[in-house]
Amino acid sequence: MTAPSLFATPEPLAARMRPRTLEECVGQEHLLGPGQPLGDAIRRGEVGSSVFWGPPGSGKTTIARLIAGHSDKEFVELSAVLDGVARVREIVREAEGRRMLGRGTVLFLDEIHRFNRAQQDAFLPHVERGTVTLIGATTENPSFELNGALLSRTQVYVLKPLQEADILGLLTRAVAERDRGLGALELEVEPGALELLAEFADGDARRALTVLEQAAALAGLHGRLSRDGIIATLGRRVAAYDKNREAHFNLLSAYHKSLRGSDPQAALYWMARMLEGGEDPMTLFRRAIAMAAEDIGLADPEALKLAVAARDAFHMLGAPEGYLPLAEMTIYLATAPKSNRTVVALQAALAAAQRTPAEPVPLHIRNAPTALMQQLEYGKGYRYAHDAPTGYQAQEYLPEKLKGATFYQPGPMGFEKRIQERMEWWAKQRAEEAARPDAGG
Secondary structure, eight states: OOOOGGGGSSSOHHHHTSOSSGGGOOSOHHHHSTTOHHHHHHHHTOOOSEEEEOOTTSSHHHHHHHHHHHHTOEEEEEETTTOOHHHHHHHHHHHHHHHHTTOOEEEEEETGGGSOHHHHHTTHHHHHHTSSEEEEEESSOHHHHSOHHHHHTSEEEEOOOOOHHHHHHHHHHHHHOSSSSSGGGOOEEOTTHHHHHHHHTTTOHHHHHHHHHHHHHHHOTTOEEOHHHHHHHHOSOOOOOOSSSHHHHHHHHHHHHHHHTTOHHHHHHHHHHHHHTTOOHHHHHHHHHHHIIIIIGGGOTHHHHHHHHHHHHHHHHOTTTTHHHHHHHHHHHHHSOOOOHHHHHHHHHHHHHHHOTTOOOOGGGSOOOSHHHHHTTTTTTOOOGGGSTTSOOOOOOSOGGGTTOOOOOOOSSTTHHHHHHHHHHHHHHHHHHHHSTTOOO
């Protein structure tokens, strides 16, 4: 028995199942629910120019269509990938004609971030005059990708990935509905199959419906939708990641903060997420080496050495064997004692150097390679540290204006506790030296 001509339709399942009303929308309750500004504005038909920022399949296009429907405006769709400024001018001319007849235009620009700054500027006067209500959709952070002038004329709404329960409800409805969905196929659904697809969709409703449609086409009329069939249709699950945009920096930040926060489980997870997304391991090593100096410092001096050694080991081994020293380094840094006292000391020293850029070096620690310098008392009174049995001579090394200044103060963790003991002993020696009646510079 052959399947109905359902799959001969030019519209894919994801387009057929697109919500027609706000009540059919799933997810985005923080924007569309009763009492929420965007949802209420849509119901009143009073939405102004906006930017929808969210992941793929979260409903950006759907909400734009609903805005047009509730406001009785013409909906015009534009692609930043396929269209240019010439098409924008054509749309604006048509919108001006509609406006004279008393009807507005919703201009939906998908992937608005792909328009360059000059192309984005082309919208400004028309948005300003209200010729079009611009609805831009983007998967990228608008603050990085859109002109400030355009952002100031639009309201940015952040869409979230759909929850598994939302996608499961959508898939269940798609299997059952006969007019828009797959109900005419009368499919048998294996328990857990739709739940698996909802999980693997990673919040992307369009992806979930596309995979469902492909799996249903393979199953055929009265066929069985199984977990194995869903997995075969899905193929390899691709990590949600980009290597030069916001996701890159967010995951790298999560990795660094997990190391700093002494959570090896989270640090390993974010490390693996980036590797699965195709990140260059050297990016992780660079961040880890910086973290070893910034967040561990002298609480564990071995941390920086191990991080550098792990990087060198990766260069020698390559992937995948080189992932082992990367993981070892990640675990070590996450579980090492933490201290940012080196960072604080550096900042304090730099600030002091900026405040006192011309302070002279004390005479007793100046270099004296010539007879003239020696006559000028360069180096006079200097005490060679190794002449003392302890290897320490109590004397002043800072310029007069900064005498007694403290830049580095050891922390209470790890190796810095031993450094603190030494510094306290040195301070005691200096105090005793200063108390001597014949003490001098």
